[in-house]
Amino acid sequence: MAGNNSLTKAKANKEDEFYTQISDVEKELKHYTKHFKGKHVFCNCDDPEESSFWRYFALNFSRLGLSRLTSTHYKESGESYRLDIYKDVPESEKHKPTFLTLEGSNIELPLGYITDLKEDGDFRSQESIAILQECDIVVTNPPFSLFREFIIQLFDYQKDFLIIGNQNAITYKEIFNYLQSNQMWLGANYGDMAFKVPDHYEPRKTRFWIDDFGQKWRSLGNICWFTNLDFKKRHEDLILYKKYTPDEFPKYDEYDAINVNKVAEIPYDYDGIMGVPITFLNKRSPEQFDLIGIDRYVPDNPHYGKRFTLNNKEVYARILIKRKASK
Structure with missing residues (x-):
């Protein structure tokens, strides 16, 4: 049974690997800049080498006035790692700094600190939950197949958040209850959004293409943002x-x-x-x-x-x- 569960989890994660474009991240995040000053942001479904969320926050770390940025991501085989950027670097971290160069570019992200994880980096792992308890705001594109579970976890730990989801999630009973009780609402942007998908992603008949550089893409027409951070436009x-x-x-x-x-x-x-x-x-x-x-x-x-x-x-x-x- 454990083996079957692992295979199912691995398959779901592969099908959920949608990488958001930084233009879409910037387009939404501009509505919430006042919420980030002095805050610890956790991107708990984001490989820093791929994630536009990590890139956005790392490059705007000082402008937003963040106190800390942390990223973790699921790794199917072997142990995963976390990457942190601090406003004030703790003594315990000063011996292991690193630069991360964005793939396909000469851009180096600000100094970060790598820490190996003992688990696979899944947002439900005990290590990830421990970081969740420390952070102030979660910003990420969680696995669509686990969206309900992801949202419930955020409310269980009473976290502020800004995440991407499928608009159909509105019809889930638990999700709508949060919307109706005004504990969360939809963000500023919605509709069509294109995502990078990995090489192993199987082609689709519609809303799928490969660009001139061999990158696979998938677009979805019913994407929206879910948040409990207030912004002017919603009023x-x-x-x-x-x-x-x-x-x-x-x-x-x-x-x-x-x-x-x-x-x-x-x-x-x-x-x-x-x-x-x-x-x-x-x-x-x-x-x-x-x-x-x-x-x-x-x-x-x-x-x-x-x-x-x-x-x-x-x-x-x-x-x-x-x-x-x-x-």
């Missing part, structure tokens, strides 16, 4: 222009809420409960709308666990919202 109200009519916004067969097919068509004059696409969360202002629930798991759904229907046809995932009363 901007959604501009509404559509007027409510019963014909255009019918109610569900067995639930007292109207159906809205497009976020842009949310009526400005309807005060009841509305079912909207999950993409609404990319544009939601907490001062404008309350989150009532998600279709399958709203407590008064007469068919709990199933989606709503219109004319006996199931509707795609819907989030239930209600306009806040005007002040």
Whole structure:
């Protein structure tokens, strides 16, 4: 059984090796610079030789005012290592400095300190959890197949975070509970994102290509950021222009809420409960709308666990919202 578990874990990690572009990291991180001053950032799914997260924080270490940067990554065979950059280097680390040269360039990252790990560097390992307990903010692209487990761990240890995930994770019961209770929200950017993938990655029929340098790429159209770090853009109200009519916004067969097919068509004059696409969360202002629930798991759904229907046809995932009363 242990052998089977190891094989399954190794396979999942191989399929989850998506390397974020530094342009996408910079595009999102610019909204949160005030949160990083004096903080210890932990990139716990990031090989420093490959990771754009590590590159971004290492090159902007002083500008952001970080106190420390740590990276660990899963290594399928053999022991992994951690790499640290300190604002004030501890005496115990002064004997083992190193420079890390970015692959394919002459850029050397700031001085770092390598420490061998006894385990494989998995974010669930005891060594990684020990670092997690010490850090202030986690910023990374975690394995998509383990996203639910990753998020739960962050909340278990009460950490601030900014991570990449698949938009469909919104529909997970545990994930939506965090969103509804305003313990986390979506970041500033969402939609299509291209990732580098390793040589062993198997080609796909769509959204896959190999560039002129032989690098394999995979793009996904439903990527978003999940965070509990506040930023100005999330408090901007959604501009509404559509007027409510019963014909255009019918109610569900067995639930007292109207159906809205497009976020842009949310009526400005309807005060009841509305079912909207999950993409609404990319544009939601907490001062404008309350989150009532998600279709399958709203407590008064007469068919709990199933989606709503219109004319006996199931509707795609819907989030239930209600306009806040005007002040």
